[in-house]
Amino acid sequence: MAAEPQILSSSDGAADPPASLLAMESLEEIKARAEAAVPGAKIDIVPNPGPANQPSLLIDNGHAAAIARFLRDDPALRLDFCSNATGVDWLERTAKKTVKVKKMIDGVEKDVDEATEEKIPGYLEAVYHLYSIALKHGPVIIRMRTADRAEGTRLPSLTPVYRSAEFQEREIFDLYGIRLDGHPDLRRILMWDEFKDYPMRKDYREPDDYEFEPTPHDEVLEKARKHYSPRPQLDGAENITPRNEAETR
Amino acid sequence: MTEQIDEGLRSELQRQGIWVTSMQELYNWGRQNSIWPLQFGLACCAIEMIATAASRYDIARFGGEIFRPSPRQADLMIVAGTVTKKMAPQIVRLYNQMPDPKYVISMGACAISGGPFKQGYNVLKGIDRYIPVDVYIPGCPPRPEALLHAFMELQRKIDSQKLTGTSKAEHLDPTQPSEFPVPAFGAHDLEPPANPDVFHPLKIERQS
């Protein structure tokens, strides 16, 4: 028997697909309805230009659980399955912008391009991919942002809404150090309890714990250079800091 | 000592139905043909170890089929797979719980050196940092034939072990340790990252 083609969009010209297989409403519509359903909620659409083209909803932390509950229970959405939860680390960065400003030059007003630099402080994000098994659509991607990367790394947990997020939220906590309030059992899951670092953060430095690397290149070559004491008779070797074995042990 | 018996005389006697042997030979013969491995696997390499124990490759042909689920009954530890830092203390503890004489086969790139995960923060770069290894098998994963080869190498090693004298087997020498310190979970890494009494890495000097 030939497999029935899955019709996910009504523009295929196929004759009247069942309502449940119709394309999901657009992110703008979801945002508008969610904001209407959860009073006080604030949702932004984060564009993701690029081949994946998966824009996401940035939901505000105060209403995160309520918004997630709306996405799960709304009859037109029924996003009943959280397939993936993960973290993202955004270091502090500067965005360069050119703005046209009016300036007086030699007594004449002119439009001048002025480059401005905007400092965007670092933050951590938790990202959830939601699908509907009942209505066979998705994903809707939601994300939450922490205030910063140091002190304010707290976010509300979505485990009370999506039970399947429990272990993955523990992984977010383990590897990114985001404390998820409301999680029933927030412990490290991959690393041991005594571990102090958050290895998936971009500024994490792993221990220098291996002796030799047969085929180093690029970054690893740099590491190997640092690791090994250079031969003193070589030119330029004195510029490479020898590693003090006793210090790191 | 069989070394003191003339080989020609020995085979002549054997032809007449008289078998001359020594305690050492008998003891090693018994040990090498009944090696009970500890039953545990760590990653993909364990699948090859399982294949080695199953009907097609059949490690039972060499006397190694009785995988024991308890370290107290095992002679051989086959470290088959990736040893994460979180797992390493448990491996060392299991090794310590095995009775002497005990042997270790380090199977696959991961167990030797960390393999494809060498540059990761969470993988131990070789189990020989904490316990002595008798046979290393390179490969990712090594085929069952390679494990059989390692097993036969180990049998050769057992066969050559002396019961007496200055070069007698380690397990008969009371000055040799049979247990090794279990590393502790530290704030950034295992503590210590390697046991200097066991681990003697190659010294490499890099030119550039």
Ligand code: SF4
């Ligand atoms: S050596 Fe290769 S096959 Fe074996 S455990 Fe490591 S990654 Fe898996």
